[in-house]
Amino acid sequence: MVVFEDVTKIYDDETVAVDGLNLTVEHGEFMVFIGPSGCGKTTTLQMTNRLKEPTSGRILVGGRDTKEMKAVDLRRGMGYVIQEIALFPHMTVAENIYVVPELLGWSKQQKVDRARELLHLVDLDPDIYMDRYPMELSGGQQQRIGVLRALAVDPDVLLMDEPFGGLDPLTRDQLHEELKQLQDKVNKTIIFVTHDMDEALKLADRVTLMRDGKLVQVDTPEEILRNPNDEFVANFIGSERRLISPLDVQVREVMLKGVPTIGPESGMDDALRLMQEKDTDYLAVNDGDQFLGMLSAHRLQVLRLEGDPGGQVKDANLINATVDSRETMMTAVHRLAESQEHVLGVINRKGQLVGAISRGWLPDILAKEMWPKEAAGYETEES
Ligand SMILES: Nc1ncnc2c1ncn2[C@@H]1O[C@H](COP(=O)(O)OP(=O)(O)OP(=O)(O)O)[C@@H](O)[C@H]1O
Numbered sequence: 307m308v309v310f311e312d313v314t315k316i317y318d319d320e321t322v323a324v325d326g327l328n329l330t331v332e333h334g335e336f337m338v339f340i341g342p343s344g345c346g347k348t349t350t351l352q353m354t355n356r357l358k359e360p361t362s363g364r365i366l367v368g369g370r371d372t373k374e375m376k377a378v379d380l381r382r383g384m385g386y387v388i389q390e391i392a393l394f395p396h397m398t399v400a401e402n403i404y405v406v407p408e409l410l411g412w413s414k415q416q417k418v419d420r421a422r423e424l425l426h427l428v429d430l431d432p433d434i435y436m437d438r439y440p441m442e443l444s445g446g447q448q449q450r451i452g453v454l455r456a457l458a459v460d461p462d463v464l465l466m467d468e469p470f471g472g473l474d475p476l477t478r479d480q481l482h483e484e485l486k487q488l489q490d491k492v493n494k495t496i497i498f499v500t501h502d503m504d505e506a507l508k509l510a511d512r513v514t515l516m517r518d519g520k521l522v523q524v525d526t527p528e529e530i531l532r533n534p535n536d537e538f539v540a541n542f543i544g545s546e547r548r549l550i551s552p553l554d555v556q557v558r559e560v561m562l563k564g565v566p567t568i569g570p571e572s573g574m575d576d577a578l579r580l581m582q583e584k585d586t587d588y589l590a591v592n593d594g595d596q597f598l599g600m601l602s603a604h605r606l607q608v609l610r611l612e613g614d615p616g617g618q619v620k621d622a623n624l625i626n627a628t629v630d631s632r633e634t635m636m637t638a639v640h641r642l643a644e645s646q647e648h649v650l651g652v653i654n655r656k657g658q659l660v661g662a663i664s665r666g667w668l669p670d671i672l673a674k675e676m677w678p679k680e681a682a683g684y685e686t687e688e689s
């Protein structure tokens with residue numbers, strides 16, 4: 307977790323680069339900073355790893371005031387990637403990745419193993435790429451190595467300052483995908499700076515919009531698109547993008563939350579009773595916090611007609627179609643059609659159930675997105 311408390315930076319020439327910044331970036335969160343040139347994004351990142359010191363206020367990382375930490379120790383726990391990749395040209399890919407591990411006194415074997423592991427993460431064959439020099443790589447490949455180098459000693463926090471700025475759109479798209487997958491696999495707290503609203507909306511859990519050193523809006527991409535705080539935000543987003551298609555909305559924004567759960571060993575009668583009691587057509591079958599599948603009223607009905615309402619819930623041919631909570635509704639609708647099921651379990655990064663999308667709910671969800679005023683009485687969240 308990274309916490310900014312009243313952080314202000316005034317440079318020697320009296321430029322106020324950051325002005326009373328208050329913000330908490332949660333553990334594991336992908337936070338994107340965006341705003342016009344000169345609004346203080348880079349300064350904020352550089353204060354986070356103490357390349358620059360705040361004039362006033364404090365920054366806490368993992369609960370500790372960074373001022374009380376040695377800058378070197380702080381930076382070891384924090385990867386930093388910038389646009390001007392800055393790989394050492396006279397060092398091979400492997401040697402570039404070894405830089406920080408070397409400072410920490412890792413053994414040769416540890417370093418080699420780590421470099422190989424990292425290269426596999428981004429689908430670069432270590433046998434081919436370990437011994438290449440930066441100039442023997444494409445721009446996108448160099449950028450990947452820049453990211454890997456920042457990840458080498460497994461830092462909790464990753465600071466990225468327009469890391470993909472100079473790349474062509476195709477390579478960027480590919481690196482976005484890789485970065486998202488990486489975030490799933492290694493679960494870092496990421497603070498990512500960009501100028502590009504599309505990039506922000508695509509990657510962010512939350513977006514922080516800055517102007518003249520101040521926060522203008524901190525929200526999920528959907529919230530920013532739907533409810534820009536003021537003219538400035540609206541203009542920055544661009545008016546055309548505010549007419550977001552309901553199918554572009556992330557599943558987690560609209561899913562049905564609070565699906566009742568039942569244990570795998572429970573009987574069918576219990577399941578039926580719970581459905582009636584909770585007035586729901588679906589139950590999530592969970593073993594501890596592990597999601598096994600959904601049980602539907604329809605399925606229970608079929609079992610009854612077959613004259614076999616007995617047995618345990620786990621033997622009821624559970625519905626195991628799922629969708630990741632960060633996917634779009636477009637994907638969810640496709641998944642429903644493809645699976646021929648009536649409901650999808652919505653799962654988080656850890657594979658745990660966080661909600662559901664059912665065919666029955668779809669019209670309401672879409673209506674609420676398209677005509678929020680008319681559908682205002684309608685709530686997708688269980689209250
Ligand atoms: N060393 C410095 N001395 C004086 N002013 C500085 C210094 N570094 C940055 N600034 C000023 O502080 C403000 C914020 O700069 P910063 O680099 O944080 O902006 P930014 O949001 O990253 O911009 P960009 O999008 O162009 O990278 C700008 O007005 C800039 O000119």
Ligand SMILES: [Mg+2]
Pocket residue numbers: 347348349467
């Ligand atoms: Mg900058």
